[in-house]
Amino acid sequence: MKAALLTDRGVLRVTGEPARHFLHNLVTANIETLTPGHARYAALLTPQGKIIADFFVVEAPTEDGGGFFIEAPKALLPDLAQKLTFYKLRAKVTIEPIEALSVLAAWDGIGSTEYGLDYRDPRLPVLGQRVLVPADVASEAAADLGATLVDVSEYEAHRIALGVPRGGADFAYGDVFPHDADLDKLGGVDFKKGCFIGQEVVSRVEHRGTARNRIVPVEFDEHAAEDGSAVMAGDKTVGTMGSSAGNIGLAMLRIDRVADALASGKPLLAGGIPMKLREGAITDFFKDVATG
Numbered sequence: 001m002k003a004a005l006l007t008d009r010g011v012l013r014v015t016g017e018p019a020r021h022f023l024h025n026l027v028t029a030n031i032e033t034l035t036p037g038h039a040r041y042a043a044l045l046t047p048q049g050k051i052i053a054d055f056f057v058v059e060a061p062t063e064d065g066g067g068f069f070i071e072a073p074k075a076l077l078p079d080l081a082q083k084l085t086f087y088k089l090r091a092k093v094t095i096e097p098i099e100a101l102s103v104l105a106a107w108d109g110i111g112s113t114e115y116g117l118d119y120r121d122p123r124l125p126v127l128g129q130r131v132l133v134p135a136d137v138a139s140e141a142a143a144d145l146g147a148t149l150v151d152v153s154e155y156e157a158h159r160i161a162l163g164v165p166r167g168g169a170d171f172a173y174g175d176v177f178p179h180d181a182d183l184d185k186l187g188g189v190d191f192k193k194g195c196f197i198g199q200e201v202v203s204r205v206e207h208r209g210t211a212r213n214r215i216v217p218v219e220f221d222e223h224a225a226e227d228g229s230a231v232m233a234g235d236k237t238v239g240t241m242g243s244s245a246g247n248i249g250l251a252m253l254r255i256d257r258v259a260d261a262l263a264s265g266k267p268l269l270a271g272g273i274p275m276k277l278r279e280g281a282i283t284d285f286f287k288d289v290a291t292g
Contacts, residue, residue, distance in 0.1 A: 005102060013096055018092060037118075045178070053076045069101075117133075157245035182215050191203060213253065220276075238261060
């Protein structure tokens with residue numbers, strides 16, 4: 001079992017009697033049915049349905065004061081807190097950063113620890129678990145889990161191998177819809193819960209099947225193209241390269257253009273390097289692309 005401290009992640013806490021209802025009405029996941037010690041993958045969207053931030057909502061145990069932790073990219077925390085504060089109006093909720101907490105990811109096994117709040121990664125079981133823990137006891141928490149503390153690059157390789165996107169690396173915040181970033185494939189959108197900000201746009205994409213872009217796992221013979229490289233099919237741009245580890249990576253692709261390229265036998269090139277689609281843990285939709 002391995003564990004890595006995710007130094008780019010941070011934590012907000014939302015407390016107050018109406019906190020559950022407050023979050024449920026804003027984010028893409030169902031918070032009403034969340035239980036202590038468990039997490040939901042969710043996002044806050046613009047009214048136009050684009051992702052402001054994606055994050056985990058974790059219900060804190062009542063013995064720890066209750067409320068909800070929001071684990072999100074650290075760089076987005078100030079803006080996310082500001083947006084939530086804007087929406088709270090007169091709701092008696094408190095939104096505050098918890099600077100003492102860091103995020104530990106663990107995989108290739110399941111353990112438990114008394115050093116922090118641990119929960120399963122709600123996106124994919126094989127991603128493992130996460131722990132909200134003070135950074136200065138991360139090594140103790142890893143040992144308690146039965147894990148070896150490793151560099152964060154090993155976690156990134158694990159994530160990429162499973163075909164799971166990361167905001168800021170594989171998609172740009174404020175520029176993509178949940179379907180583009182595979183949130184619908186990763187349990188990040190509850191289409192039965194009712195209203196949330198941007199819900200009308202997202203539901204329309206879901207019911208009409210009109211998602212044009214997808215992040216998909218890709219593979220190269222030797223080494224992956226650089227992040228940001230254009231993916232080409234002949235003289236047409238069909239996507240953009242995202243994060244990679246070794247010879248595998250993720251790319252945001254225009255699905256219809258890739259389908260046309262494959263049907264006509266045109267190779268895909270990223271940064272001039274031949275590339276092929278690769279099966280990942282969540283991406284069954286590109287099988288249809290591969291067959292045209």
